[in-house]
Amino acid sequence: MKQILTRSEHCLGCKSCELACAIAHSTSKTLYEAIDELEPPQKRVFVESSGGLNFPLQCRQCLDAPCVHACMSGAMQFDLKTGLIQVAEQRCVGCMMCVMVCPFGVIAEIASTHRVAKCDRCRDLDYAPACVAACPTKALEYVEVQEFARSGRQTFIDQANSFNEGSK
Amino acid sequence: MKSQKSIDPAVLELLPKAALDGVETVWDRYEAQQPQCGFGNLGICCRHCIQGPCRIDPFGNGPKAGICGANADVIVARNLLRQVAAGAAAHVDHAYEVVEALELAAKGEINYAIIDETKLRQVAIGLGLEIIDKSKAELALEVVEVAYADLANHGKRPIKWLMANAPKERIAVWASLGILPRNPDREIREALHQTTMGMDADPVNLVLATAKQGLVDGYSGLKLATDMQDILFGTPTPVVTESNLGVLKEDHVNLIVHGHVPLLSEKIVYWARKLNAEALLAGAKGILVSGICCTGNEVLMRGGIPLVTNFLAQELAIVTGAVDAMVVDVQCIMPSLTKVAACYHTEIITTMPIVKLPGATHVPFSLENADEAAQEIVRKAISSYRGRDPKKVQIPNHKQKIMAGFSVEAILGALATVDPVDPLKPLIDNIVNGNILGVVATVGCNNVKVTHDQLHVDLVKELVKNNVLVVATGCSAHALAKAGLMNSEGTNTYAGEGLKAVLTAIGQAAGLGAPLPPVLHMGSCVDNSRIGDLVTAIAKYLKVDSALLPIAASAPEPQHEKALSIGTWAVTMGLTTHLGVVPPVLGSKAVAELLTQGLTEVIGGKFYIETDGVKAAQGLIEDIRAKRKKLGLSS
Numbered sequence: 001m002k003q004i005l006t007r008s009e010h011c012l013g014c015k016s017c018e019l020a021c022a023i024a025h026s027t028s029k030t031l032y033e034a035i036d037e038l039e040p041p042q043k044r045v046f047v048e049s050s051g052g053l054n055f056p057l058q059c060r061q062c063l064d065a066p067c068v069h070a071c072m073s074g075a076m077q078f079d080l081k082t083g084l085i086q087v088a089e090q091r092c093v094g095c096m097m098c099v100m101v102c103p104f105g106v107i108a109e110i111a112s113t114h115r116v117a118k119c120d121r122c123r124d125l126d127y128a129p130a131c132v133a134a135c136p137t138k139a140l141e142y143v144e145v146q147e148f149a150r151s152g153r154q155t156f157i158d159q160a161n162s163f164n165e166g167s168k
Numbered sequence: 169m170k171s172q173k174s175i176d177p178a179v180l181e182l183l184p185k186a187a188l189d190g191v192e193t194v195w196d197r198y199e200a201q202q203p204q205c206g207f208g209n210l211g212i213c214c215r216h217c218i219q220g221p222c223r224i225d226p227f228g229n230g231p232k233a234g235i236c237g238a239n240a241d242v243i244v245a246r247n248l249l250r251q252v253a254a255g256a257a258a259h260v261d262h263a264y265e266v267v268e269a270l271e272l273a274a275k276g277e278i279n280y281a282i283i284d285e286t287k288l289r290q291v292a293i294g295l296g297l298e299i300i301d302k303s304k305a306e307l308a309l310e311v312v313e314v315a316y317a318d319l320a321n322h323g324k325r326p327i328k329w330l331m332a333n334a335p336k337e338r339i340a341v342w343a344s345l346g347i348l349p350r351n352p353d354r355e356i357r358e359a360l361h362q363t364t365m366g367m368d369a370d371p372v373n374l375v376l377a378t379a380k381q382g383l384v385d386g387y388s389g390l391k392l393a394t395d396m397q398d399i400l401f402g403t404p405t406p407v408v409t410e411s412n413l414g415v416l417k418e419d420h421v422n423l424i425v426h427g428h429v430p431l432l433s434e435k436i437v438y439w440a441r442k443l444n445a446e447a448l449l450a451g452a453k454g455i456l457v458s459g460i461c462c463t464g465n466e467v468l469m470r471g472g473i474p475l476v477t478n479f480l481a482q483e484l485a486i487v488t489g490a491v492d493a494m495v496v497d498v499q500c501i502m503p504s505l506t507k508v509a510a511c512y513h514t515e516i517i518t519t520m521p522i523v524k525l526p527g528a529t530h531v532p533f534s535l536e537n538a539d540e541a542a543q544e545i546v547r548k549a550i551s552s553y554r555g556r557d558p559k560k561v562q563i564p565n566h567k568q569k570i571m572a573g574f575s576v577e578a579i580l581g582a583l584a585t586v587d588p589v590d591p592l593k594p595l596i597d598n599i600v601n602g603n604i605l606g607v608v609a610t611v612g613c614n615n616v617k618v619t620h621d622q623l624h625v626d627l628v629k630e631l632v633k634n635n636v637l638v639v640a641t642g643c644s645a646h647a648l649a650k651a652g653l654m655n656s657e658g659t660n661t662y663a664g665e666g667l668k669a670v671l672t673a674i675g676q677a678a679g680l681g682a683p684l685p686p687v688l689h690m691g692s693c694v695d696n697s698r699i700g701d702l703v704t705a706i707a708k709y710l711k712v713d714s715a716l717l718p719i720a721a722s723a724p725e726p727q728h729e730k731a732l733s734i735g736t737w738a739v740t741m742g743l744t745t746h747l748g749v750v751p752p753v754l755g756s757k758a759v760a761e762l763l764t765q766g767l768t769e770v771i772g773g774k775f776y777i778e779t780d781g782v783k784a785a786q787g788l789i790e791d792i793r794a795k796r797k798k799l800g801l802s803s
Contacts, residue, residue: 015223015230019206022227031206032754040227134203 001083004058004121004129005148010139011054013047020134021045021058024122039112044119045131046106056131056140059106059119061085067098067107067118075116082127086120089113174620176650178413178477178564182484185562191508193483198616210755211244217365226755236365244756245374246363248732252381253359255733258499259389259694260352262429266396267315269431269535273400274308278535280431282308283402287577291395295332308399315392321351330387335704337713338741345770347380347740352388355380375762379771382736390697390734397466397694401434404573404691405581407472411649413481414567415474416490420456421447423549424476424485427497428692430466432519432533433459435542436495437467443546450550460485461500462642462692469573469691478621478646479727480614483508489560493549497533498523500613500728513555517545570654572689574639576701579688585677592709594674599718602802603666605635606718606792609699610644610687611734613727615749618779621647623724623748626781627788628653632686634789635664639702642693644724654689656682696734703741715742715772716799718792722746724781735775739763742772744791746784750777 019031026034026041034041045058065085067076075091076098078084092115099107099116107118122129132142141148173195174180186193207213212224214234222234224243233239238246273280282288285304292299292307295314299307318327326348331339342348349355359381362368368377398404416422423440425433440455447455458476459467467473476485479500485491486508494505495517506527509516518524519533519541529548533541584591598604608631614620624647628638632653640648652658659671663686671683678684690698699721707714721738723731726749738745753760768774776791778784793803 014205015207016203016205018230019226020203022229023206031209032750035210035226035754040229043227043229136205 001145002142003061003145003148004119004132005141005143005145006056007139007141008053008055010137011047011056012137012139013049013054014136015047016134016136017045017056017131017140018043018047020130021119024125024130025117029124042108042110042117044106044108044117056135057104057106058131059085060104061121066101066103070097070101072097082121084121085118086123087116087118089115089117092116172619172622174480175622175625176412176477176481176566176620178566178650179481179484179620181564181566182413182487182562186484186487189487189511189560191483191487191511192504193508194480194502194504194616197504207755209750209752211247211752212240212755214238214243214246216246216363219365224755238369241371241756241758242369242374244753244759245371245378246368248751248753248759249359249374249378249381250363251729252378252385252733252736253356255729255731256352256381256385256389257356258730259385259393259733260356262498262694263389263393263396264319265429265431266393266400267312270308270396270400271312272535274305274312276305279539280400280535282399284399287395287398287403291399295328311399315396318351318388319353321354324350326350327352327384327388329392330383333387333391333701333704335707335714337707338715341771342383342740345376345379347376347383349380349384349388352384355384371756371759372762375759375767378736379740379767382733382738382740385733386697386700386737386740390694390737391700393694394691394697397430398575401430401466401470403577404469404575405578406571407468407573408569408571409468409472409474410567411475411570411646411654412567413477413485413488413564415456415458415476416485416488416563417453417456418490418561418563419453421450421452421454421550421553422491423455423457423546424460424491424494425457425463425467426460426482426494427463427501428461428499428694429497430463430470431535431538432495432497432542433463433467434470435538436545437471437473439539439542439546443543443550446547447550447553450554452550452553455546455549460494462694463497465642465645465689465692465695469575469689469695472573475570475646475649477650478614478643480616480620486512486514488563489513489557490563492552492556493517493545495519495545496523499730501525512560513552513557515548515552517548519545568650568652568655570649570689571656571685572645572649572654574688574690576698576705579702582674582678582684585679586674592705596706596709598666598670600801603635603670604637605666605789606720606796607637607639608719608788608792609696609721609738610638610640610648610724611642611693611696611699611721612723612731613643613725614647615725615727617749618725621650621725623779623781623784624648625651625653627722627724627746627748627785628687629662630782630785631788632663632667634785635667636789636792637667638687639690639699640687641690641695641699645687645689645691648687649689653687654685656680656685659683659686662686693730693734696737700737700741703743712799713742713772716795718795718799718801720744720746720788720791722748722784722788724748724784726751739767739773739775740771744774744776744788746776746778746788748779748781748784750779
């Protein structure tokens with residue numbers, strides 16, 4: 001299955017993903033119009049840093065999802081068609097339980113409605129994540145998990161090989 | 169995202185060849201840059217100090233101020249001032265070179281003639297110099313002294329070139345705003361200072377400083393450069409030639425001049441004619457010099473040299489495989505040229521100490537060695553021709569006949585055939601009676617963010633259809649030339665009835681036997697000064713402030729910082745100035761509103777942003793009608 005996966009060593013902390021995410025969740029879907037919308041659009045990806053590490057974090061789409069368990073109104077639910085967790089906004093009562101239990105802290109509050117929002121993997125854009133498209137260094141990838149893992153193995157083996165070559 | 173790369177048929181023909189030849193073009197690199205940074209697009213990132221970079225969150229969730237405390241208004245205004253100052257710096261530097269050339273020519277130290285004594289005397293009189301009993305050289309040196317005095321002015325006296333040439337009503341407005349520049353170099357230095365960390369944080373003050381840079385650009389850049397170039401090389405008169413990539417000749421040595429300053433290109437044109445026999449020996453039928461960007465416009469205006477193409481298609485000229493050498497001076501030279509040329513036999517020749525491209529041949533050009541350098545360059549082109557691979561040659565069969573060379577003097581000359589005593593009268597009369605609704609000047613660049621040439625052409629077709637006379641310079645002029653808007657047929661096809669009647673009458677009176685073109689080519693980007701001169705002359709004739717005239721400006725596809733400074737100058741002249749690509753200012757509502765509305769109250773002009781060509785034309789027509797109404801003219 002395709003997931004949004006991150007090569008954090010490529011993240012320069014430019015926050016282009018944050019901007020693209022907000023625009024993707026605006027009414028107009030364009031930068032120049034989105035900045036003037038009455039209700040500012042809410043981003044659902046967050047570039048956080050610790051020391052030298054930058055990491056763009058968004059909903060990890062957990063299978064055993066604490067946010068779904070914690071939601072008493074049924075707003076936070078699995079979409080059976082896509083297998084993604086989505087927020088049924090009208091059902092959200094604003095209790096913020098999901099915010100408290102999310103281990104990644106990637107559920108946001110929409111200031112104007114006091115309801116929650118999180119990565120919906122760009123449902124409005126036919127599930128083509130805007131954050132991935134916006135990333136200038138390709139730190140964010142929307143990729144088959146197997147493919148990502150395979151390239152990780154390749155990197156590992158290349159490094160091992162160059163170490164061997166170097167020690168000859 | 170846009171649908172099409174270009175409306176130019178020659179470009180559309182060569183793009184597949186570029187792909188086939190493995191050449192990466194500006195359009196490929198543009199796609200690789202997508203999506204572009206939103207903070208940059210909005211102008212809300214700051215790199216002025218190294219506590220930064222800082223960015224403001226345009227959606228209000230994140231930081232509202234940079235580390236130093238500068239908010240979006242300050243950051244946007246500071247960035248804009250720096251860009252406009254950079255544009256002004258380019259033009260003042262250009263002007264400085266031609267002032268130096270006039271000085272050395274007058275002293276007989278270099279092999280450049282002073283061709284236009286009439287213009288020299290006219291400029292001298294404008295500056296208040298005594299001209300009687302002075303030789304050409306003496307007078308030229310006095311003119312040069314005035315130019316140098318502006319650049320060395322240590323006092324508060326405003327720039328002389330501005331005071332001598334700008335409309336009096338405008339000078340009063342600028343003085344009241346405290347934006348009369350003193351010394352172009354000092355003002356540019358001050359702008360850099362004003363925008364460093366811990367300096368100006370008042371967006372209004374910063375925007376006024378930006379307006380001041382527009383004046384530096386207009387008078388110590390554009391106007392000064394054109395005056396010097398006309399004196400040295402002659403004031404343009406109407407010429408007929410062709411434009412677009414189809415002007416290249418398969419059986420000729422094709423030498424392209426690209427850049428902005430005519431000091432080099434004029435010499436290239438001269439020596440290409442002189443050394444033609446050497447090209448014949450090499451098996452060619454001759455040498456064809458043609459031009460890209462504004463140095464192309466310079467030699468077009470004065471020598472009828474054909475235009476190859478404009479900014480965005482400079483790489484595709486090389487993709488024809490028929491260009492033996494491309495010699496460049498300054499500005500708008502894509503660093504990619506040498507990489508493109510590496511796929512063909514084309515030799516890229518740089519000439520200036522501040523423009524070197526790895527992979528190019530560098531032939532140092534100076535005023536003292538101009539003839540030697542030009543000969544060497546022409547000979548390099550001839551020798552490169554011998555290495556041309558005929559299998560790689562594909563010259564698109566697209567070109568348009570054009571009439572150019574419309575300096576203010578040439579326009580007045582044409583009008584004088586209708587009314588020799590009062591040449592401006594026929595133009596004014598036709599504006600008053602509504603045959604001509606107004607005048608729009610289209611200027612500036614191409615920008616890869618929009619379909620190449622489309623905004624220029626859409627805008628202008630709609631304008632001339634509605635009887636608006638269009639004058640053009642720079643890459644806008646190239647675009648309109650290629651689209652067939654600079655010949656008599658263009659008038660018959662595209663002009664509204666009133667405009668057509670006027671252009672036909674003048675064409676007949678001038679002995680052309682056909683109408684004048686609907687778009688008058690007034691020259692290079694520095695020749696926007698000619699448009700300024702025309703506006704000034706009309707304002708003076710009517711005894712009104714130029715801000716009241718039914719005249720507007722447009723940079724339909726602006727790309728360069730120079731376009732921003734030219735546009736700023738147009739706004740200070742009181743003109744509504746259209747931009748067809750959004751400049752990086754929308755991150756601050758306050759600054760954007762100041763530029764598009766607030767400025768009008770104090771300065772008369774404003775920026776008007778519209779990304780659709782036809783809608784922009786309608787907006788400008790509305791603006792012109794409103795100004796006509798205020799003047800009591802039919803609207």
